[in-house]
Amino acid sequence: MGVAAIIVAAGRGTRMGGGLPKQxxxxxxxxxxxxxxxxxxxxxxxxxxxxxxxxxxxxxxxxQGVQVVGLTGGDERQHSVRSGLAALAADPPAHVxxxxxxxxxxxxxxxxxxxxxxxxxxxxxxxxxxxxxxWRGEGGLVAGVQDRASLYRAQTPQAFHYDAIxxxxxxxxxxxxxxxxxxxxxxxxxxxxxxxxxxxxxTWPADFDRAERIAKGRDMDIRMGNGxxxxxxxTGDHLWLxxxxxxxxxxxxxxxxxxxxxxxLTDAIYGALAEGDIGVHFPPSDPQWKGAASxxxxxxxxxxxxxxxxxxxxxxxxxxxxxxxxxxxxxxMRAALAAIMGVEADRISVKATTTEKLGFxxxxxxxxxxxxALLVRx
Ligand code: MG
Numbered sequence: 553m554g555v556a557a558i559i560v561a562a563g564r565g566t567r568m569g570g571g572l573p574k575q576x577x578x579x580x581x582x583x584x585x586x587x588x589x590x591x592x593x594x595x596x597x598x599x600x601x602x603x604x605x606x607x608x609x610x611x612x613x614x615x616q617g618v619q620v621v622g623l624t625g626g627d628e629r630q631h632s633v634r635s636g637l638a639a640l641a642a643d644p645p646a647h648v649x650x651x652x653x654x655x656x657x658x659x660x661x662x663x664x665x666x667x668x669x670x671x672x673x674x675x676x677x678x679x680x681x682x683x684x685x686x687w688r689g690e691g692g693l694v695a696g697v698q699d700r701a702s703l704y705r706a707q708t709p710q711a712f713h714y715d716a717i718x719x720x721x722x723x724x725x726x727x728x729x730x731x732x733x734x735x736x737x738x739x740x741x742x743x744x745x746x747x748x749x750x751x752x753x754x755t756w757p758a759d760f761d762r763a764e765r766i767a768k769g770r771d772m773d774i775r776m777g778n779g780x781x782x783x784x785x786x787t788g789d790h791l792w793l794x795x796x797x798x799x800x801x802x803x804x805x806x807x808x809x810x811x812x813x814x815x816x817l818t819d820a821i822y823g824a825l826a827e828g829d830i831g832v833h834f835p836p837s838d839p840q841w842k843g844a845a846s847x848x849x850x851x852x853x854x855x856x857x858x859x860x861x862x863x864x865x866x867x868x869x870x871x872x873x874x875x876x877x878x879x880x881x882x883x884x885m886r887a888a889l890a891a892i893m894g895v896e897a898d899r900i901s902v903k904a905t906t907t908e909k910l911g912f913x914x915x916x917x918x919x920x921x922x923x924x925a926l927l928v929r930x
Contacts, residue, residue, distance in 0.1 A: 555667060556645035557597045557709060558636030561585050561653030562605040562623040574754050575653040576608070580767035584754060587656030587767065589615040592709075595660035597649065601639045603632040630726055630734070637718045644714050650731045651709035654754045657766055658709055662748045666711040669743040674716045675735045678747035679704035706730065707747040716740055773929040775862065777823025779816040784918040793871060793878070793919075794902055795847060795888030800876050804919060807836050811846040813871050813902070813921040817889070818846070820867065820925035821853040825860055847892045854893045862927040864895050871904040872913045872920040878904035 561575045575585040600618040621639045625631045669676035686698035720738035788803025792811040804810035819829045834841040890897040907914045
């Protein structure tokens with residue numbers, strides 16, 4: 553029971569260029585078809601049957617997590633759909649979405665509207681009202697105006713009660729443009745549900761350009777992390793904060809240079825990557841990191857950012873202490889961090905606050921620092 557989807561992707565059309573059927577052409581780094589699968593999975597459709605041309609069954613880039621069946625019985629669209637319906641027959645779902653693999657972005661909200669409509673109708677299909685004026689033309693001249701009041705642009709997936717559409721396909725003589733036509737031929741009502749402008753069908757090269765822009769927006773991947781660190785004061789005459797050496801009546805106690813602010817920032821970056829913290833990458837128990845300068849940690853974290861395909865959008869460090877005064881050194885600190893991290897200084901904020909003489913920082917037993925880092929897909 554439940555919902556299943558059939559994605560028909562056996563077409564051979566290469567009008568978009570590139571020598572590949574359009575559903576296999578790369579779009580934002582993966583095949584168009586992979587976007588369609590991911591969109592349906594993202595809408596909560598876990599059971600997906602992919603109907604492929606026999607020539608494509610051995611491809612290495614077939615999306616994962618789907619049931620793949622080869623097209624049989626002919627190479628028209630209806631043969632693909634029948635192949636998909638047959639693959640579901642042994643354990644039939646209550647509802648089935650039949651989708652065209654050349655539409656990479658069937659949105660979750662639209663899928664929800666389709667499935668809701670199946671409570672009241674045996675079929676439901678997404679469509680957009682025609683808003684442009686429609687003309688009839690002859691020889692390059694306007695020959696008349698077409699009333700657009702009852703016209704719609706049809707999309708997929710088209711949604712049906714499985715038993716009803718399976719019976720309709722079995723009874724249909726063939727030659728239907730889509731599954732709505734098959735359903736209507738069997739006397740089934742098909743509700744019109746609001747479609748989605750982003751749910752475009754890739755046909756021409758310009759469609760592909762638009763799909764790239766949509767994919768970019770959808771794939772926007774932002775990761776945020778925070779870090780916090782504390783080091784206690786010990787005897788000494790200077791301390792390190794954000795890579796800058798400050799003369800001071802005490803030093804900070806710790807492995808390495810005890811640069812508490814740089815540690816907090818480094819942990820924020822590891823946190824954004826969900827890659828643990830400094831202690832995971834540079835275990836204090838390992839003698840090779842004893843006394844290591846903190847910029848080694850920060851540089852490593854930024855290397856991980858780039859290796860994972862991200863860039864630092866910005867970071868913000870707050871140092872909590874009564875003394876030393878941070879203000880006069882903010883510029884030098886931002887410049888030092890920028891050089892270590894390989895980013896512009898305007899992406900780095902360093903600021904400080906006292907804790908009004910409250911707590912361990914107020915009693916000047918140590919310094920605390922916290923940091924936030926934001927990463928974006930590069
Ligand atoms: Mg530390």
